[in-house]
Amino acid sequence: MPTTILLTGANGxxxxxxxxxxxxxxYVVRALVRPGSNRKTLPDLPIEIVEGDLLHPADVLRASIGCKAVIHAAALAQVNPARNPQVWAVNKTGTENVLAAIKQADLKRLVYVGTANVFGFGTKEQPGNELTPYSGAVYGVDYMDSKVAATDLVRQAAYRDEVAAIMVHPTFLLGPLDSKPTSGAMLLAVAKKQLPGYPAGGKNYVHVRDAAIATVNALTMGRLGESYILGNENLTYQEAFTLMANVAGVSPPRFLLPPAAARLYAQFSDWLANIRGRVPTVNVPMAMIANDGHYFSSEKAVRELNLPQTPIREAIQDAYDWFLANGYLR
Structure with missing residues (x-):
């Protein structure tokens, strides 16, 4: 008999x-999606759509009954504005509801999708890993803080043997089907020559397909109660923007944005947005994050979850080709 998996965030x-x-x-896929939500990334897929709200415990329980496991990938990944109660509601309360439904419906496994930002980052020479303590509280971003809280909930439930859970934590995702777009907005900005310069920091990048493979592997692989960073290449923004520009056939941003200047611009943007009653183009936490090097190691996930390591240039090419084919670059 086919195994049914409940997937939250399936349209992300x-x-x-x-x-x-x-x-x-x-696998048989049952997707819990909000009524009226954008399902552009799920055209004609043979999946069972269950409409419901992650914040309604009854909806989550109804979707869970009859499934064997849950992959909880739904999240509100918003950093602008930095503070938003809805981020906490979706990321922490939504996870509480998933944990409660798993216990009530007696499901056999949870794969919780977090973010590498719940760990401390390091340098290229000594990147952060699953044992590096969280260092993102300094930014004052509800997204990071709420994902730390949600991860702690899952970890505690696993340690108490209430839920058989594994936690996966992707870094910066690149690839096709980024319809919103989310992380692909960076590639689009480079391709459209909208960036005059590059920040001083950097981050870890992974092909979205690789992260998906490792996430599904976690249904049958990995150690219960453990976290796994899903990443690949650590690149400075200058290196990443140059790769993106090469793929797009444009010249890369040429000038380093000094950290002090980036923060000063963000402060001005915040001040102007407050006067106008709008969300700023760039806020201070975003500038702080861009000035730092968010570098991580994925050795554990490669070893225990068979995380593929597709070259990031290929991820950029796949994303660019999809954006081009779908009219994002006209």
């Missing part, structure tokens, strides 16, 4: 790839 960037990977492996 990573979730849409997880859905496809589940189908490739002959």
């Amino acid at each position: 960037f990573l979730g849409s790839h997880i859905a496809r990977e589940l189908l490739n492996r002959r």
Whole structure:
């Protein structure tokens, strides 16, 4: 009898790839999606759509009954504005509801999709890993703080043997099907020559398809109660923007944005947005993050979850080709 997996966030960037990977492996996919939500990334896929709200415990329980496991990929990944109670509601309360439904419906496994930002970052020479303490509280961003809280909830439930859970934590995702767009907005900005310069920091990048494969692998692989960073290449923004520009056939941003100047611009943007009653183009936490090097190691996930390591240039090419084919670069 086919195994049914409940997938939250199936219509998101990573979730849409997880859905496809589940189908490739002959799982039955049941997707919990909000009524009226954008399902552009799920056209004609043979999945069971269950409409409901992650914040309504009864909806989550109803979707869970009859499933064997849950991949909880739904999240509100908003950093602008930095503070938003809805971020906490979706990321922490939504996870509480998923945990409660798993216990009530007696599901066998949870794969919780977090973010690498719940760990401390390091340098290229000594990147952060799953044992590096969280260092993002200094930014004052509800997204990071709420994902730390949600991860702690899952970890505690696993340690108490209430839920058989594994936690996966993607870094910066690149690839096709980024319909919103989310992380692909950076590539679009480079391709459209909208960036005069590059920040001083950097980050870790991974092909979204690789992250989806490792996430589905976690249904049958990995150690319960453990976290796994899903990443690949550590690149400065200058290196990443140059790769993106080469793929797009444009010249890369040439000038380093000094950290002090980037922060000063963000402060001005915040001040102007407050006067106008709008969300700033760039806020101070975003500038602080861009000035730092968010570098991570994914050795553990490669070893224990068979995380693929597709070259990031290929991820950029796949994303660019999809954006081009779908009219984002006209």
